[in-house]
Amino acid sequence: MTLPAGRYVALGDSFTEGVGDPNKHLPNGVRGWADRVADKLAKDQPGWEYANLAIRSKRLRQIAAEQLEPALAMNPTLITLYAGGNDVLDARTNITEVLRQYEEMVVALSTTGAKLLLFTGYDVDVTPALRVFRRRNHVYNDGVRRIAEQYDAVLVDYWRFEAYRDPRMWAPDRLHMSKAGHKYLASQVLDILGVGHSMNLLDWQPPQSQTLLQWERAQRRWMNDWIVPLVHRKIRGVTLGDNLQPRWPVPVRVPPRGGLRRLVKSGPIDLTTNK
Template identity: 90%
Template sequence: MTLPAGRYVALGDSFTEGVGDPHKHLPNGVRGWADRVADTLAKDRSGWEYANLAIRSKRLRQIAAEQLEPALAMKPTLVTLYAGGNDVLDARTNITEVLRQYEEMVAALSSTGATLLLFTGYDIEVTPALRVFRRRNHVYNEGVRGIAARYDAVLVDYWRFEAYRDARLWAPDRLHMSKAGHKYLASRVLGILGVEHSMKLLDRQPPPPRSLLQWERAQRRWVNDWIVPLVHRKIRGVTLGDDLQPRWPVPVAVPPRGGLRRLAKSGYSSDEGAGPTT
């Protein structure tokens, strides 16, 4: 696949926003695989524009309501969509209804004529208590595969990427990719698009095993730092994305040298779009 320079629009939740890949100089304090893809596209061929509408914690219905129409109005030539992962982890979710809404989104995006990339979801092994959601994730993934085939979309079968068995590719919360995980996914997406890159990926040697004591301490720290706050947020009915705006809400011209980080350092304002502030 060879892509001419065009307009890349990314839709979704924390997966696409870039959570787990911190960067203090970029909007919302994260970078992520989609930014890395946009940077490499611009480096490979100047003229690329990029918008990222993804916001952490969003359910599919929210992504459809808040991101779809703005994305269509941007007239993209390349679109990535990951949506539904948060729905799979909601106990009362009707997966059949989620997939129906997902297909409606895909149909609308496909009608633009843009190259469309869809993602399956990974089976995250964080705790035995969450294994009950694996069957639902499998149903969701099969639905995504079928929808991708029906609309001639490009499938990024994230579920099959065995590299993510390496704990180093996961952030401390064990639910989001780490910096290394985002870099690896960016490399896979770029490979699918036929774009060369120079990203340095982790040595695939497995980390040394932990002792039982080290494992127990890590488990306690994980529960205290991540699970307890997550439960409290669910009880209060709030999410980490409630007060956030899209990181790149309008298409910006990605500098071939320095990429989005250079743009951010130049004084980019998401309220004004591309270009330095005055």
């Protein structure tokens, strides 16, 4: 069944902004799964409009404060929400309070009458030090599943997608999806929506095994390139999203041929007036 053209609004953090799927021609230098979904929606049924309010590093309370009211004002017909992943990885997080705030957001979004998609979080196994957060992530995921059922939302159970066991589905920082990871997630969302597409997981050969020396070098490089800067930002109380604006802050009409990339190439876009 074809999903009729409407207005798709995406809310969240780096997961939905598209971090890990670089594209220098698009806003904030990334593309991501939500852009890919918007492109396919418009190709399948011309007339779709799209806004993406997600900004990397945002906690759930910030997403609620900064993105909820603008999203409601856009009168969406399709909404995706992923929020809380950064909270799960904060040592001082009260996960019960996070889920209370999350449920409040879902209640507000459900009043729009839009089709609402909610996402569980994946157990990213980048280092043994982060395994202590797995139990908290499981509590969060159980809460999301309960809330999705209670408010008749569509659950995208990202936690269960076994394809993400392959390290090639992850960006060099090991915390965000790679281009392949974003494409695969887009394909899963489109399948759930019943929208046709040709995006499939690559038919990869099994990854080559590493020697101990290669593994140690990769670990040191990862620590120096990603973990040390992350710790320094936490010490300074800054995030990568502090000086960023939403990529698509108002709904834009997605061209059915060429999608958002064609929209950008066609000339300057006034992202304050949808022109």
